[in-house]
Amino acid sequence: MTTDVMPTAAAPSRVGFNQAFTDAMTITWRNIRAGWRVPDNQIYMFIQPIMFVLLFAYVFGGAINVPGVDYVDFLMAGIFVQTMAFACAPASVGLADDMQKGLIDRFRSLPMARSAVIAGRVIADLVNQFIVLVIMIVCGFIVGWTFHNGFGQFLAAVGLLMLFAFAMLWVGAFIGLSVGSPQVAASAGLIWLFPVVFMSNVFVDPSTMPAVVQAIAEWNPVSAIASGARELFGNQSLVQSDAWPMQHSVVAALLWCLLIVAVFAPLAVRKYKKAASK
């Protein structure tokens, strides 16, 4: 018996860009096609956004009073941001599910680009998130919201929201690949999102919060994205805050998104490689 000691890391198997792209598109197709057949996802994509817009516009809208501001005009960008933040959910649950069911292993035994599993997940969820955003914007128009800074800035705001969704997808991918079961991904993996979203200027004015919470809210990336989107849409914003991210919200929003991607994309890829070699 000869026992050669081999390097522990597998030699990288290069596949061309064309193949990586085709494989990513194939996995994207699979995620969209299969995802749309799951009732949970249909509710998440088509019912929930409409429900949120209507609930906040017509139920809470009258009760929540942000001084000097027309609530629907103020609110809508906040709901968009909240929904984009929850882009974490499908990414984390989807990847955890694939991992648990052995699909990731199966894919890895095929002569395909390894990057396609994560790339296909992220692209599919971006497509889905974009559809959700379009539905919400249309709902917004219906309840009387609109943009005031012209179509160019409107598109820039949509771009910013999609960039935020893209960033949050990587957070979701990291969680999904870390927790190991879709049930955990759907519960413990998402619970932190509620305080993160609510301790912000998404729904209310942070100046009504206790000082510490207010400081958190002003530096919360979610607040920066919401303020940035409001500025680009030309919607009413809150001007009371002197915090830097609130004064330079579009720049702050972009920086936050890039920072989240820079941290979580490598983490998720590392988790994927590690989880896959167990």
Next chain:
Amino acid sequence: MNAITAEGLVKTFGSGEKAVKAVGGVDLVVPEGTVVGLLGPNGAGKTTTVRMLTTLLAPDAGRAVVAGHDVVREPQAVRSKIGLSGQYAAVDENLTGRENLWLFGRLYQLSSKEASKRAAELLEQFNLADAADRTLKTYSGGMRRRLDLAGSLIVHPQVLFLDEPTTGLDPSSRLDLWDVIRERVAEGSTILLTTQYLEEADALADNIVVIDHGVIIAQGTADQLKAQIGGERIEVIVHEPEALGKAEQVLNVGSGGQCVRDDHTRKLTVPTHTGSKGLMQVIRDLDEAGVGIDDIALRRPTLDDVFVKLTGRHAEDDDTQAETAQGSAS
């Protein structure tokens, strides 16, 4: 030409005191066109070995060449020549049978058209054509396994890995799947099959490799292994303890003195090479001698028998023993 050659494969999980050597130096040779059954209890290292051979896991030591390519240096070349069907039926339950196979075809780098054509062929071949356009949610366990197996045959793989293909299936689905696997064998496929069931390895494999605690403890053809562990045997439980001596005498005469006696359970065990014929002979002999019988049966050797014979302990005792040993050591 060998389809699989593995030398000294080692894989350890964890580190320090918690380190578990899942595979501790496995050598394996599978000649082209043969079926090798890797037989062992849960946790013996079967799946870990398959994962190393299918490029999913890099070995800590040793080397393996599958379909002419080194699994560590040329994983992509290996992947394009193998099919893997695991124990979990790794298919997407929200896609239809046809969509699943198309997906696998695309990922095997077939064109969309080729993938569709191949999917249709395989659905027909695996008797899934009627269910082709239903989502897998509506499939039975046996149908999912068949589809999973079909997915591993997209590119006519040179080497097919089947990791516990029938674990958890009902007996009739198991027989169905055996037929499907036998067809592959008849076509000359090279197959490495893992299983916990001796009868499955017996039914499908040319050669059987018995693995325990990550180490190969026996190998040979099914007949060689059975000869080694004694083949079929007859078990008799006599009615009265006093009759044990007389019955033992009768059985020793018939078997040339190979009868094993257990006073505690009033059980006598004797090997036989003539199956049910031998069983009838024993019944006649005991009847003539006036020995009353509570129970008599022809028993085929099981994995457990292999273990008792090869290691002197039961396959199931094993885990608890190992755990106790670990517990007292820490």
